Amino acid sequence: MAHVPTSEDQALPSGASLRREGAGSQCTAWRVTVLTLFPEMFPGPLGRSLTGQALTAGLWSLDTVPIRAFGIGRHRAVDDSPAGGGAGMVMRPDVIAAAVDQARTTSADAPVIYLSPRGAPFTQSMASEFARGPGLTLLAGRFEGIDERVITARNLIEVSIGDYVLSGGELAAMVVVDACLRLIPGVLGAAASLEEESFEGGLLEYPQFTKPRTWEGLPTPDVLQSGDHAKIATWRRAESVRLTTERRPDLLKPRKR
Ligand SMILES: C[S@@+](CC[C@H](N)C(=O)[O-])C[C@H]1O[C@@H](n2cnc3c(N)ncnc32)[C@H](O)[C@@H]1O
Secondary structure, three states, rough: OOOOHHHHHHHHOOOOOOEOOOOHHHOOOOOEEEEOOHHHOOOOHHHOOOHHHHHHOOOOEEEEEEEEEEEHHHOOEEOOOOOOOOOOOOOOHHHHHHHHHHHHHHOOOOOOEEEEEEEOOOHHHHHHHHOOOOOOEEEOOOOOOOOOOHHOOOOOOOEEOOOOOOOOOOOHHEEEEEEEEOOOOOOOOOOOOOOOOOOHHOOOOOOOOOOEEEEEEEOHHHHHOOHHHHHHHHHHHHHHHHHHHHOOOOHHOOOOO
């Protein structure tokens, strides 16, 4: 999608451009701003299918802030060697702070998330909470991550998408945005029933079947052909509990508030 120049472009350092995707100029749109060294990675998969249609329809908007534009010196350096020595490079706090401050000028009320393997695990309830808000500003790290001081100084919320290490935060940002977008009214249309999905109500979803009625000798459960909606609901609930007990007993434990 083409870059649509906005008045916000003027606030960036010379040579930098804040890129907006879709028709998201409406102030009611759920607003996503991604701070990244690789703005060209966006919208990526988010520009396809239902989330892509919702972007075009203006249900959400996407801005990318190119971190490189805030880099230091002729080479626009964004990283430096770790204090105390060691392998790899660390993203500079002054560079990250400048990019965050820029994002806050246009999206002041959105929480600023730093995607980080050390962060709080991203969950469905977090997605619901974010989806109810004005949008998200997401900082995608690279190298060994970002200088610790900027996390504190700019009140960044660290969020992890799982117990593994990615090369960069861009894919993690897309995961978070996708999970939130599905919960924005109108994004999915009638395509899905959100209430019965995994993690809604603290259970995994029951097994799903479709046609043909028998495939490779395997029939669909009789109850699903019965037309008795109460019986079907009871069966599905029992299957949800069975699967959750087998696979994710941790979900059944009472949560500490
Ligand atoms: C190579 S990783 C840095 C890992 C860091 N040195 C550590 O051990 O915690 C580079 C960037 O990828 C992103 N990242 C990696 N794994 C992630 C995860 N599980 N969840 C969210 N972001 C992740 C973060 O933005 C991070 O700054």
